[in-house]
Amino acid sequence: xxxxxxxxxxxxxxxxxxxxxxxxxxxxxxxxxxxxxxxxxxxxxxxxxxxxxxxxxxxxxxxxxxxxxxxxxxxxxxxxxxxxxxxxxxxxxxxxxxxxxxxxxxxxxxxxxxxxxxxxxxxxxxxxxxxxxxxxxxxxxxxxxxxxxxxxxxxxxxxxxxxxxxxxxxxxxxxxxxxxxxxxxxxxxxxxxxxxxxxxxxxxxxxxxxxxxxxxxxxxxxxxxxxxxxxxxxxxxxxxxxxxxxxxxxxxxxxxxxxxxxxxxxxxxxxxxxxxxxxxxxxxxxxxxx
Amino acid sequence: xxxxxxxxxxxxxxxxxxxxxxxxxxxxxxxxxxxxxxxxxxxxxxxxxxxxxxxxxxxxxxxxxxxxxxxxxxxxxxxxxxxxxxxxxxxxxxxxxxxxxxxxxxxxxxxxxxxxxxxxxxxxxxxxxxxxxxxxxxxxxxxxxxxxxxxxxxxxxxxxxxxxxxxxxxxxxxxxxxxxxxxxxxxxxxxxxxxxxxxxxxxxxxxxxxxxxxxxxxxxxxxxxxxxxxxxx
Ligand SMILES: Nc1ncnc2c1ncn2[C@@H]1O[C@H](COP(=O)(O)OP(=O)(O)OP(=O)(O)O)[C@@H](O)[C@H]1O
Ligand SMILES: [Mg+2]
Numbered sequence: 001x002x003x004x005x006x007x008x009x010x011x012x013x014x015x016x017x018x019x020x021x022x023x024x025x026x027x028x029x030x031x032x033x034x035x036x037x038x039x040x041x042x043x044x045x046x047x048x049x050x051x052x053x054x055x056x057x058x059x060x061x062x063x064x065x066x067x068x069x070x071x072x073x074x075x076x077x078x079x080x081x082x083x084x085x086x087x088x089x090x091x092x093x094x095x096x097x098x099x100x101x102x103x104x105x106x107x108x109x110x111x112x113x114x115x116x117x118x119x120x121x122x123x124x125x126x127x128x129x130x131x132x133x134x135x136x137x138x139x140x141x142x143x144x145x146x147x148x149x150x151x152x153x154x155x156x157x158x159x160x161x162x163x164x165x166x167x168x169x170x171x172x173x174x175x176x177x178x179x180x181x182x183x184x185x186x187x188x189x190x191x192x193x194x195x196x197x198x199x200x201x202x203x204x205x206x207x208x209x210x211x212x213x214x215x216x217x218x219x220x221x222x223x224x225x226x227x228x229x230x231x232x233x234x235x236x237x238x239x240x241x242x243x244x245x246x247x248x249x250x251x252x253x254x255x256x257x258x259x260x261x262x263x264x265x266x267x268x269x270x271x272x273x274x275x276x277x278x279x280x281x282x283x284x285x286x287x288x289x290x
Numbered sequence: 291x292x293x294x295x296x297x298x299x300x301x302x303x304x305x306x307x308x309x310x311x312x313x314x315x316x317x318x319x320x321x322x323x324x325x326x327x328x329x330x331x332x333x334x335x336x337x338x339x340x341x342x343x344x345x346x347x348x349x350x351x352x353x354x355x356x357x358x359x360x361x362x363x364x365x366x367x368x369x370x371x372x373x374x375x376x377x378x379x380x381x382x383x384x385x386x387x388x389x390x391x392x393x394x395x396x397x398x399x400x401x402x403x404x405x406x407x408x409x410x411x412x413x414x415x416x417x418x419x420x421x422x423x424x425x426x427x428x429x430x431x432x433x434x435x436x437x438x439x440x441x442x443x444x445x446x447x448x449x450x451x452x453x454x455x456x457x458x459x460x461x462x463x464x465x466x467x468x469x470x471x472x473x474x475x476x477x478x479x480x481x482x483x484x485x486x487x488x489x490x491x492x493x494x495x496x497x498x499x500x501x502x503x504x505x506x507x508x509x510x511x512x513x514x515x516x517x518x519x520x521x522x523x
Pocket of ligand 2 (some may be wrong): 331
């Protein structure tokens with residue numbers, strides 16, 4: 001039996017990672033909900049954002065958290081442009097083509113990163129990298145606590161935007177009824193691109209929160225995309241609240257699973273959940289039956 | 291207000307509208323009748339900019355809108371309540387109405403919502419309910435309410451009485467008449483020939499994508515060949 005003194009910090013650690021997972025999954029589920037497609041470039045784009053944060057720190061000395069006002073708008077613009085001028089054009093409006101285009105983009109970005117920055121794994125060191133904070137006796141690293149708070153704050157802002165603004169309503173409306181959306185004058189192409197942009201802005205924020213306690217290499221996104229995909233399935237495809245809850249759950253499962261089975265096998269729990277959800281609750285925790 | 295000249299349109303290579311000309315004046319209520327597949331909804335969607343025309347000319351309020359984007363057409367006040375309602379099923383009644391004023395009428399959003407609730411008290415009772423769980427008739431009310439939220443200059447109604455109980459059909463036509471009396475210009479597409487002709491000032495009959503009759507309801511009703519051939523009455 002595991003002792004509480006080990007279990008408790010592990011759960012806390014899991015929640016901190018889980019909040020960032022939730023942010024990444026929220027972007028994925030938003031894009032899925034609107035475009036009805038899994039964005040296979042999501043992981044590669046996170047990798048790109050992590051390099052962005054890395055180089056801003058290495059070349060200009062900008063603190064990762066101070067990079068937020070740069071990375072979030074930059075990733076938003078990249079997403080808006082990618083959807084409107086690349087994905088949309090190249091797929092000719094066919095959903096099955098979008099999938100291939102995002103897959104192709106992922107491959108291009110990863111190989112370009114390998115070519116430009118080599119396969120080295122890079123980390124950054126800040127004044128607070130190794131500092132910890134005492135939470136009811138558990139020592140949690142400061143960057144992780146910051147990531148937790150920051151990621152949750154961004155998730156909350158995003159949920160608010162989706163629930164309370166006309167843009168948010170339009171995004172949700174388009175997800176289910178495009179013709180109706182056009183008839184009230186919603187510019188469908190624009191809102192598609194906005195959704196993609198917001199999805200990538202989540203990645204920009206996630207990268208700023210991740211890097212102080214994490215690393216970057218050209219393939220770093222692959223691990224995240226699998227986890228994010230699991231979260232989206234667990235929470236319910238296209239469900240925003242589901243992505244948030246699913247992210248936290250998966251973070252804890254991974255962390256606690258690591259205690260039992262060792263760091264490298266901790267992720268087994270995630271895939272177990274993935275399979276169990278598909279078997280017993282395919283619509284996910286917060287999804288509605290099709 | 292709306293002028294359509296020799297409009298041809300359809301889907302890809304399939305031409306459905308084969309040269310339609312019609313006009314609607316301010317304050318009028320004009321019925322467009324015709325059997326299934328005559329091209330009525332295709333005409334509506336071409337007017338709304340959902341499908342591009344092949345040839346011809348459409349002008350609204352004196353401005354050419356033939357190839358305008360659907361957003362500009364809504365912004366100009368030409369608003370369609372489509373066949374099959376097309377409400378947003380995952381949004382609440384209130385959110386559906388709010389989106390009705392996405393482009394137009396946003397400043398008077400709260401007032402207009404109250405106005406829609408005054409017309410359809412049932413929607414008010416279901417304000418927080420998801421539109422997808424409304425009954426068919428309630429969805430039709432919501433679709434019309436959403437259309438009114440955009441403060442239309444010209445409202446296109448595509449089969450608003452479809453699927454309503456006889457009592458509701460009566461109410462629906464009374465409402466359309468009232469909206470028109472309050473100054474709204476209406477293009478009414480209907481299968482319910484009798485009731486539409488009662489409230490319309492003029493009527494067009496479409497068949498195979500062409501206008502086979504245009505005139506007053508009385509003229510139409512006194513032409514028994516036309517009635518039998520195209521309207522089945
Ligand atoms: N998306 C589409 N692609 C191809 N053909 C279409 C499409 N929509 C409609 N059509 C065809 O266009 C023709 C006219 O259809 P339309 O929907 O305009 O008829 P309608 O007069 O509205 O009929 P109804 O009274 O049944 O609603 C029909 O032959 C139909 O099959
Ligand atoms: Mg029709």
